Amino acid sequence: MSDLGGSENILVLDKINKSFPGVHALKDMSFSVRKGEVHAICGENGAGKSTLMKVVTGVYRQDSGDIYVEGKKVDIKGPDDAFDQGIAIMYQETSLFNEMTILENMFLNHEITKKIGPLTVLDYRAMEDRVNAIFTKMNVRLNLHEKVRNIGMAAKQLVEIAKALTFNSRVLIMDEPTASLTDREVTALFEIIRNLRAEGVSIVYISHRLEEIFEICDRVTVIRDGEFISCMDVKETTKDRLVADMVGREVTSYYPKTDVPIGDVAFKIEHIEQGALLHDISLEVRRGEIVGLSGLAGAGRTELAEAICGLTKIDSGRIRIDGQETKIANYREAMAKGIVYVSEDRGKYGLVLGMDIKRNVSLPQLHTIATGGRIDFEQERKLGQEAIREFEIKAPNEDFIVENLSGGNQQKVSVARATALRPKLMILDEPTRGVDVGAKAEIHRIIGQLVEQGLSILMISSELPELLGMCDRIYVMNSGRIVGEFDREHATQEGILKVALEAKD
Amino acid sequence: MNNSPAKKKPTLTTEGFLGILVIVIMIALYFATHGSFFSAQNLINVARVWSYLFIAGIGMTMIIITGNIDISYGAVISVISIVMAAISKIDDAIPWYVFIPAGMVTGAILCGFNAWMMAKFRIPSMVITLATTQIYYGALLLFLEGSIYNLRSNWTWIYNKANYFNGYVPLLVIIALVLLIIAVLFFRYSRFLKKLYAIGNNRQGAIYAGVNVNRTLIITYMIGGALLALSATLLATSGKRVTCTVGTGVEMKVIAATVVGGTSAIGGSGNVYGTALGALLLAIISPALTQLGIDTNWTDFFTGVIIVSAIIVSALKNLEKPAGKKA
Numbered sequence: 001m002s003d004l005g006g007s008e009n010i011l012v013l014d015k016i017n018k019s020f021p022g023v024h025a026l027k028d029m030s031f032s033v034r035k036g037e038v039h040a041i042c043g044e045n046g047a048g049k050s051t052l053m054k055v056v057t058g059v060y061r062q063d064s065g066d067i068y069v070e071g072k073k074v075d076i077k078g079p080d081d082a083f084d085q086g087i088a089i090m091y092q093e094t095s096l097f098n099e100m101t102i103l104e105n106m107f108l109n110h111e112i113t114k115k116i117g118p119l120t121v122l123d124y125r126a127m128e129d130r131v132n133a134i135f136t137k138m139n140v141r142l143n144l145h146e147k148v149r150n151i152g153m154a155a156k157q158l159v160e161i162a163k164a165l166t167f168n169s170r171v172l173i174m175d176e177p178t179a180s181l182t183d184r185e186v187t188a189l190f191e192i193i194r195n196l197r198a199e200g201v202s203i204v205y206i207s208h209r210l211e212e213i214f215e216i217c218d219r220v221t222v223i224r225d226g227e228f229i230s231c232m233d234v235k236e237t238t239k240d241r242l243v244a245d246m247v248g249r250e251v252t253s254y255y256p257k258t259d260v261p262i263g264d265v266a267f268k269i270e271h272i273e274q275g276a277l278l279h280d281i282s283l284e285v286r287r288g289e290i291v292g293l294s295g296l297a298g299a300g301r302t303e304l305a306e307a308i309c310g311l312t313k314i315d316s317g318r319i320r321i322d323g324q325e326t327k328i329a330n331y332r333e334a335m336a337k338g339i340v341y342v343s344e345d346r347g348k349y350g351l352v353l354g355m356d357i358k359r360n361v362s363l364p365q366l367h368t369i370a371t372g373g374r375i376d377f378e379q380e381r382k383l384g385q386e387a388i389r390e391f392e393i394k395a396p397n398e399d400f401i402v403e404n405l406s407g408g409n410q411q412k413v414s415v416a417r418a419t420a421l422r423p424k425l426m427i428l429d430e431p432t433r434g435v436d437v438g439a440k441a442e443i444h445r446i447i448g449q450l451v452e453q454g455l456s457i458l459m460i461s462s463e464l465p466e467l468l469g470m471c472d473r474i475y476v477m478n479s480g481r482i483v484g485e486f487d488r489e490h491a492t493q494e495g496i497l498k499v500a501l502e503a504k505d
Numbered sequence: 506m507n508n509s510p511a512k513k514k515p516t517l518t519t520e521g522f523l524g525i526l527v528i529v530i531m532i533a534l535y536f537a538t539h540g541s542f543f544s545a546q547n548l549i550n551v552a553r554v555w556s557y558l559f560i561a562g563i564g565m566t567m568i569i570i571t572g573n574i575d576i577s578y579g580a581v582i583s584v585i586s587i588v589m590a591a592i593s594k595i596d597d598a599i600p601w602y603v604f605i606p607a608g609m610v611t612g613a614i615l616c617g618f619n620a621w622m623m624a625k626f627r628i629p630s631m632v633i634t635l636a637t638t639q640i641y642y643g644a645l646l647l648f649l650e651g652s653i654y655n656l657r658s659n660w661t662w663i664y665n666k667a668n669y670f671n672g673y674v675p676l677l678v679i680i681a682l683v684l685l686i687i688a689v690l691f692f693r694y695s696r697f698l699k700k701l702y703a704i705g706n707n708r709q710g711a712i713y714a715g716v717n718v719n720r721t722l723i724i725t726y727m728i729g730g731a732l733l734a735l736s737a738t739l740l741a742t743s744g745k746r747v748t749c750t751v752g753t754g755v756e757m758k759v760i761a762a763t764v765v766g767g768t769s770a771i772g773g774s775g776n777v778y779g780t781a782l783g784a785l786l787l788a789i790i791s792p793a794l795t796q797l798g799i800d801t802n803w804t805d806f807f808t809g810v811i812i813v814s815a816i817i818v819s820a821l822k823n824l825e826k827p828a829g830k831k832a
Binding site for chain 2: 057058059078079080083089091095096097098099100104107108109110111113120121122
């Protein structure tokens with residue numbers, strides 16, 4: 001453990017200001033990191049975390065304020081200067097190059113070179129040795145010459161970490177490093193973080209998952225609306241206190257599950273099989289029920305959702321809606337029969353980011369508001385306004401472009417759009433991934449409202465507390481099978497994890 | 506953690522497939538034409554066409570890897586040809602090593618201007634190079650009526666006399682082969698090329714890694730433009746006359762050679778030896794048809810078929826490994 005009493009600051013930001021047209025993103029922001037500590041930064045989406053990190057790493061230039069590294073004032077003009085100062089950042093998933101090899105990715109723009117006569121050429125051997133040394137330290141084995149597109153999300157995350165280590169960094173910034181990792185992989189990541197800390201590397205840890213902060217971090221700084229709010233020793237604070245600082249008010253309940261009378265079985269699948277992905281899957285969802293689908297990444301949860309919705313073909317098995325056996329050949333049919341899917345990847349499958357709110361909401365139901373091929377724009381506008389009102393989407397009006405909304409509000413548009421179809425079953429895939437605490441609570445409240453109206457919800461989530469808080473029943477998947485079913489009273493984090501983790505095959 | 510190294514499946518790369526295809530076609534041609542396809546004169550012609558396509562293809566490959574394009578190549582080649590021809594006509598004594606560098610500077614400036622406009626005004630490369638194509642051709646017509654006639658021997662020398670190894674290997678083919686070696690090494694061992702791949706894969710990521718994207722693109726376009734002087738020389742020195750339209754349509758052949766050679770049309774991947782093979786495939790179509798006694802009007806048709814086939818092959822490769830899914 002690092003000595004928290006010591007005050008050897010490696011990185012100090014002093015009264016940083018940064019404005020963008022119309023937004024004062026950082027206001028007199030001060031922040032300091034000690035040598036060999038893991039320092040969390042907390043804040044809602046839009047609080048200024050990433051702007052702050054981009055100033056530190058030279059992507060943005062501050063309007064005023066100073067940056068000190070080891071007591072010396074430094075001028076960080078661009079990413080190169082930050083690397084030279086030993087400051088490296090691991091972005092969420094944005095900084096890898098898919099068609100390049102792992103090795104090329106790790107050394108991009110700071111390759112190791114050697115001289116052959118007058119020429120400077122890449123020294124692949126030296127780079128390989130360097131990466132192998134880092135991988136050994138991390139206890140990771142990956143083929144360095146594999147293209148990044150061919151490796152999984154977890155491996156990509158490892159490459160990001162290893163890449164940051166190639167800089168010999170003294171300060172390593174991790175932006176949501178666990179967003180796409182399973183619990184087991186998170187444990188391994190924490191082991192790496194502890195080793196780095198023991199070697200005197202300082203880590204700035206940005207995460208929405210408060211549990212992680214309490215597990216791995218030494219200190220935590222909370223920022224809100226571009227301003228410094230508090231900096232505390234993790235040992236001396238509580239989750240409630242952090243959340244209160246982040247949102248500026250006390251959040252009483254994270255998971256406001258409302259009690260709704262549970263009706264008949266609305267949706268049932270029996271013995272679904274799909275190639276190597278899904279095996280003998282049977283489950284049911286009742287009217288007014290929220291059913292959770294838990295499991296590690298790769299367990300087959302998204303695949304199951306896609307199969308139910310006709311996005312992929314099933315080999316065999318039966319689907320019943322309201323007791324009636326039915327076939328779903330494609331997603332259009334699923335929608336017509338009352339099943340909608342709200343994808344985890346909002347940008348890719350969920351929303352048309354470049355279009356405004358009303359168009360996004362009306363898109364899947366254009367046929368209902370169009371007569372003779374002409375769209376009724378008044379009705380479209382009304383749909384948009386309704387969505388904003390009912391789901392409390394924070395947007396000035398229905399003409400607002402979805403891309404400019406925060407993640408949480410985009411998610412609300414997704415749900416609004418799905419709701420406007422008046423479905424019987426809504427499948428929510430990671431509805432609160434990458435969403436800040438305040439918006440998360442609102443989305444949970446919306447889910448509660450939906451079941452009150454008699455909808456059935458099938459919710460996929462990697463956050464166990466969320467499932468435990470929201471669901472009436474939880475199915476657990478592992479290797480393409482349902483391996484456990486828990487009702488509300490008997491579900492515990494430990495119980496679910498145990499079946500989710502058990503090795504199959 | 507995913508601790509097992511990814512399993513290496515022996516898959517054929519696009520370049521490997523193309524190499525085999527070219528060899529198969531060559532063998533087939535040998536038997537189909539009873540060896541006459543491999544006559545010295547025919548091979549020299551194929552080599553000349555290959556050389557100008559490949560030399561222009563080096564720059565095009567680099568540009569397409571970054572996810573951009575330059576369709577002004579034909580116009581730039583025309584301008585360079587006229588500039589070089591005009592210089593050579595001033596005096597019989599002006600040697601090739603004066604007017605070719607002059608042409609290289611011209612090409613670098615014109616293509617560099619394309620990239621500068623892209624960077625400065627954030628214009629998509631397709632749009633700006635479409636516009637500059639018109640500007641370059643248009644400007645040429647303002648200065649010159651049609652062609653430059655009665656070129657002197659310092660110009661035609663390159664085509665007629667500058668042949669080595671008993672007169673069998675043209676100078677510019679030798680240059681093209683040397684460039685091939687240099688380019689392959691450059692693609693593998695230079696830091697510069699890694700930046701191009703990075704830009705093509707993930708422009709934002711490249712910026713975060715500290716790559717100066719605009720400067721890199723401008724340099725890339727200038728290198729491509731400078732190399733066009735060699736292609737222009739090959740195309741223009743064959744007669745006593747150089748026309749304003751000598752480069753017309755070349756850009757499409759060069760783009761075709763690049764894409765057939767396995768460079769992804771959306772950027773991010775590809776290699777220069779693929780382009781060399783793509784250029785070779787395109788270069789043998791026309792003479793092969795002649796040797797086989799087929800109407801050469803079929804050339805464009807077959808070129809199109811080959812491009813489509815190449816694209817299907819690479820599309821099939823992509824279909825085999827869909828983007829990683831997570832649950």
